[in-house]
Amino acid sequence: MQGFTDDHEQFRGSLRTFVEREITPNAVAWEHEGQVPRALFQKLGELGFLGVRLSPDYGGAGLDFWYTSVLVQELMQCGSVGVTVAIMTHAEFATKIIELAGSKELMDIFLKPAIVGEMIGALGVTEPGAGSDVASLRTRAVRDGDDYVINGAKTFITNGTISDFITTAVRTGGPGHSGISLIVVPADTPGLTRRRLKKIGTHSSDTAELFFDDCRVSARNLLGQENGGFKPIMQGFGGERLVLSLIACAQMRLMWNAARQHGHDRKAFGQSLLDFQVWRHRLADALTSIHAAEALMYQGIDLYVRGEPCNAEISMSKLFCTETAISVARECAQIHGGMSHMEECQMARLYRDSLAFTIGAGTSEVLREIIAGASGLTPERQRR
Ligand SMILES: Cc1cc2nc3c(=O)[nH]c(=O)nc-3n(C[C@H](O)[C@H](O)[C@H](O)COP(=O)(O)OP(=O)(O)OC[C@H]3O[C@@H](n4cnc5c(N)ncnc54)[C@H](O)[C@@H]3O)c2cc1C
Numbered sequence: 001m002q003g004f005t006d007d008h009e010q011f012r013g014s015l016r017t018f019v020e021r022e023i024t025p026n027a028v029a030w031e032h033e034g035q036v037p038r039a040l041f042q043k044l045g046e047l048g049f050l051g052v053r054l055s056p057d058y059g060g061a062g063l064d065f066w067y068t069s070v071l072v073q074e075l076m077q078c079g080s081v082g083v084t085v086a087i088m089t090h091a092e093f094a095t096k097i098i099e100l101a102g103s104k105e106l107m108d109i110f111l112k113p114a115i116v117g118e119m120i121g122a123l124g125v126t127e128p129g130a131g132s133d134v135a136s137l138r139t140r141a142v143r144d145g146d147d148y149v150i151n152g153a154k155t156f157i158t159n160g161t162i163s164d165f166i167t168t169a170v171r172t173g174g175p176g177h178s179g180i181s182l183i184v185v186p187a188d189t190p191g192l193t194r195r196r197l198k199k200i201g202t203h204s205s206d207t208a209e210l211f212f213d214d215c216r217v218s219a220r221n222l223l224g225q226e227n228g229g230f231k232p233i234m235q236g237f238g239g240e241r242l243v244l245s246l247i248a249c250a251q252m253r254l255m256w257n258a259a260r261q262h263g264h265d266r267k268a269f270g271q272s273l274l275d276f277q278v279w280r281h282r283l284a285d286a287l288t289s290i291h292a293a294e295a296l297m298y299q300g301i302d303l304y305v306r307g308e309p310c311n312a313e314i315s316m317s318k319l320f321c322t323e324t325a326i327s328v329a330r331e332c333a334q335i336h337g338g339m340s341h342m343e344e345c346q347m348a349r350l351y352r353d354s355l356a357f358t359i360g361a362g363t364s365e366v367l368r369e370i371i372a373g374a375s376g377l378t379p380e381r382q383r384r
Pocket of ligand 1: 123126159363
């Protein structure tokens with residue numbers, strides 16, 4: 001496995017300085033505001049952090065996914081999962097898919113400004129009636145002259161209200177996955193309305209419902225072929241699931257370090273909590289789980305970077321890292337006692353934020369189905 005080289009570590013150093021100076025001091029305020037400011041995207045864009053693995057033809061750095069891994073790990077050092085989610089939704093989920101399928105014209109209109117942080121992107125796939133079952137989505141785009149007219153709704157869309165464009169999955173054909181297209185919808189399109197949702201966690205990332213009411217969008221905003229949208233959506237899941245694995249592992253490290261510190265500092269019955277063997281063992285178990293999760297994740301990243309088939313391995317990585325994060329969060333919260341329930345405590349915020357990641361970009365159940373399918377466990381009649 002290649003892993004991180006000196007060049008990756010140099011990149012890490014420059015990011016660390018930026019995060020310490022520009023993000024960490026503001027992260028709690030952004031949690032309360034429910035979003036990250038546009039200026040953050042602009043600063044990240046100026047420094048080249050938003051197009052890390054996007055093509056240099058459009059202003060990206062054209063680097064491998066190990067650099068994206070460094071980006072996620074260092075963003076997470078600010079202690080706010082929502083900040084990382086907002087930035088990575090833009091820098092990976094909404095834009096990589098445009099690069100995968102878009103025309104040169106769309107790169108100029110959306111990808112280039114996104115890479116320099118002048119535009120913010122969102123990815124709109126999930127609908128009120130279609131989440132895991134992407135192929136059943138119903139938001140319809142009907143061709144009318146040089147435009148598509150879009151009607152329908154999306155939900156749980158990260159960057160939903162702060163974005164300038166939404167890479168949107170729509171139905172242009174018949175039922176099932178072969179009738180789905182991707183259209184980039186400018187956020188100022190008449191007929192598009194957005195409503196921010198209140199969440200129980202990841203507060204600094206804005207999540208919204210989107211309503212499309214006769215939204216007229218140029219047919220040139222179609223990504224790739226009409227009815228050819230399902231494949232790039234599935235291709236995009238590889239990077240998305242690794243990003244969520246990285247977030248979960250970085251989050252576990254933050255929580256574990258906080259738990260260790262608290263275990264040293266907090267006294268009960270005349271001794272530190274870590275003087276109780278039970279806490280040494282519980283944190284030893286948690287650390288073992290973190291190492292196992294990281295090993296699985298790095299294996300997935302390595303295969304992905306080398307272009308090997310790795311759908312099952314990436315699914316295992318996301319499944320194990322995000323499920324483990326919840327159990328590690330519970331252990332690390334428990335040692336904090338009452339503080340683990342207080343808004344002012346970073347551990348408390350990380351604890352609740354861990355709940356989102358067994359859902360987004362493929363639920364744990366969907367991932368188990370992928371792993372089962374790749375392992376020959378799924379009966380012939382149920383294979384799709
Ligand atoms: C914080 C957050 C941010 C998000 N950001 C985005 C975004 O930016 N863009 C976007 O498009 N979406 C986004 N999502 C939506 C996310 O991708 C969906 O929530 C997810 O795909 C699940 O869909 P659903 O919520 O409709 O649940 P459902 O699909 O209705 O699933 C409900 C339950 O049924 C289970 N289930 C479904 N199918 C099966 C099956 N075949 N076998 C067994 N169990 C099954 C699921 O695992 C789950 O436990 C976000 C979600 C969250 C929580």
